Amino acid sequence: MGDGMLKGLSKPTMIGTVLQVGMILLGKVSPMVGQNFAIGGTSIAAITGVLASMMGKPAGMGGAAGGGAVAAGVSALIGTLVSMATGQTGMDTIAIGTGSSVVAGALGGIVGQLLGGKKG
Numbered sequence: 001m002g003d004g005m006l007k008g009l010s011k012p013t014m015i016g017t018v019l020q021v022g023m024i025l026l027g028k029v030s031p032m033v034g035q036n037f038a039i040g041g042t043s044i045a046a047i048t049g050v051l052a053s054m055m056g057k058p059a060g061m062g063g064a065a066g067g068g069a070v071a072a073g074v075s076a077l078i079g080t081l082v083s084m085a086t087g088q089t090g091m092d093t094i095a096i097g098t099g100s101s102v103v104a105g106a107l108g109g110i111v112g113q114l115l116g117g118k119k120g
Helices: 003-008 010-029 037-055 060-085 092-114
Strands: none
Touching: 003 010, 010 037, 010 060, 037 060, 037 092, 060 092
Protein backbone atom coordinates (compact mmCIF):
# COMPACT_ATOMS: atom_id res chain seq x y z
CA MET A 1 0.00 0.00 0.00
CA GLY A 2 1.51 3.29 -1.08
CA ASP A 3 1.29 6.64 0.65
CA GLY A 4 -1.61 7.69 -1.58
CA MET A 5 -3.62 4.66 -0.51
CA LEU A 6 -2.91 5.31 3.17
CA LYS A 7 -3.94 8.96 2.82
CA GLY A 8 -7.10 7.80 1.11
CA LEU A 9 -7.96 5.66 4.13
CA SER A 10 -8.11 8.45 6.69
CA LYS A 11 -11.63 9.64 5.88
CA PRO A 12 -13.28 6.19 5.71
CA THR A 13 -11.41 5.17 8.87
CA MET A 14 -12.72 8.26 10.67
CA ILE A 15 -16.26 7.60 9.45
CA GLY A 16 -16.05 3.97 10.56
CA THR A 17 -14.66 5.00 13.95
CA VAL A 18 -17.47 7.50 14.52
CA LEU A 19 -20.03 4.83 13.62
CA GLN A 20 -18.39 2.18 15.83
CA VAL A 21 -18.06 4.50 18.84
CA GLY A 22 -21.59 5.81 18.28
CA MET A 23 -22.92 2.26 18.34
CA ILE A 24 -21.00 1.54 21.55
CA LEU A 25 -22.31 4.66 23.27
CA LEU A 26 -25.85 3.92 22.09
CA GLY A 27 -25.45 0.39 23.44
CA LYS A 28 -24.80 1.87 26.87
CA VAL A 29 -28.37 3.22 26.97
CA SER A 30 -30.14 0.73 24.71
CA PRO A 31 -29.92 -2.96 25.68
CA MET A 32 -31.13 -3.98 22.23
CA VAL A 33 -28.17 -2.25 20.59
CA GLY A 34 -25.79 -3.62 23.24
CA GLN A 35 -26.96 -7.17 22.56
CA ASN A 36 -26.20 -6.79 18.87
CA PHE A 37 -22.66 -5.38 18.93
CA ALA A 38 -21.33 -8.32 16.90
CA ILE A 39 -23.79 -7.86 14.03
CA GLY A 40 -23.69 -4.06 14.17
CA GLY A 41 -19.92 -3.83 14.43
CA THR A 42 -19.32 -6.29 11.61
CA SER A 43 -21.85 -4.48 9.41
CA ILE A 44 -20.18 -1.14 10.12
CA ALA A 45 -16.83 -2.75 9.24
CA ALA A 46 -18.18 -3.94 5.87
CA ILE A 47 -19.54 -0.46 5.14
CA THR A 48 -16.18 1.04 6.12
CA GLY A 49 -14.49 -1.32 3.67
CA VAL A 50 -16.82 -0.24 0.87
CA LEU A 51 -16.12 3.42 1.68
CA ALA A 52 -12.36 2.80 1.76
CA SER A 53 -12.49 1.27 -1.69
CA MET A 54 -14.76 3.89 -3.18
CA MET A 55 -13.03 6.91 -1.59
CA GLY A 56 -9.45 5.66 -1.83
CA LYS A 57 -7.38 4.72 -4.84
CA PRO A 58 -6.73 1.01 -4.44
CA ALA A 59 -4.56 -0.75 -6.98
CA GLY A 60 -6.90 -3.56 -7.97
CA MET A 61 -8.82 -6.05 -5.87
CA GLY A 62 -5.90 -6.75 -3.54
CA GLY A 63 -5.47 -3.07 -2.74
CA ALA A 64 -9.21 -2.68 -2.24
CA ALA A 65 -9.33 -5.65 0.13
CA GLY A 66 -6.23 -4.46 2.01
CA GLY A 67 -7.48 -0.90 2.34
CA GLY A 68 -10.90 -2.06 3.50
CA ALA A 69 -9.29 -4.39 6.04
CA VAL A 70 -7.07 -1.65 7.46
CA ALA A 71 -9.81 1.01 7.69
CA ALA A 72 -12.32 -1.40 9.22
CA GLY A 73 -9.78 -2.99 11.56
CA VAL A 74 -8.57 0.33 12.96
CA SER A 75 -12.08 1.66 13.49
CA ALA A 76 -13.24 -1.61 15.08
CA LEU A 77 -10.23 -1.72 17.40
CA ILE A 78 -10.98 1.81 18.61
CA GLY A 79 -14.65 0.92 19.07
CA THR A 80 -13.69 -2.21 20.99
CA LEU A 81 -11.40 -0.25 23.29
CA VAL A 82 -14.21 2.22 24.01
CA SER A 83 -16.53 -0.70 24.67
CA MET A 84 -14.05 -2.15 27.15
CA ALA A 85 -13.50 1.24 28.79
CA THR A 86 -17.25 1.62 29.33
CA GLY A 87 -17.50 -1.89 30.82
CA GLN A 88 -19.63 -3.38 28.05
CA THR A 89 -17.21 -6.03 26.78
CA GLY A 90 -14.19 -7.94 27.98
CA MET A 91 -10.64 -8.33 26.78
CA ASP A 92 -11.51 -11.29 24.53
CA THR A 93 -13.53 -8.97 22.32
CA ILE A 94 -10.38 -7.28 21.01
CA ALA A 95 -9.31 -10.32 18.99
CA ILE A 96 -12.79 -11.49 18.02
CA GLY A 97 -14.27 -8.08 17.18
CA THR A 98 -11.23 -6.70 15.43
CA GLY A 99 -10.53 -9.93 13.55
CA SER A 100 -14.07 -10.30 12.23
CA SER A 101 -14.09 -6.61 11.30
CA VAL A 102 -10.85 -6.97 9.33
CA VAL A 103 -12.43 -9.79 7.30
CA ALA A 104 -15.69 -7.84 6.80
CA GLY A 105 -13.72 -4.73 5.80
CA ALA A 106 -11.70 -6.69 3.24
CA LEU A 107 -14.88 -8.11 1.74
CA GLY A 108 -16.44 -4.64 1.77
CA GLY A 109 -13.37 -3.30 -0.02
CA ILE A 110 -13.83 -5.87 -2.78
CA VAL A 111 -17.52 -5.01 -3.06
CA GLY A 112 -16.65 -1.32 -3.28
CA GLN A 113 -14.16 -2.05 -6.06
CA LEU A 114 -16.81 -4.03 -7.94
CA LEU A 115 -19.27 -1.17 -7.50
CA GLY A 116 -16.87 1.21 -9.17
CA GLY A 117 -14.29 2.30 -6.64
CA LYS A 118 -11.69 4.82 -7.78
CA LYS A 119 -8.90 3.38 -9.86
CA GLY A 120 -5.32 4.05 -8.79
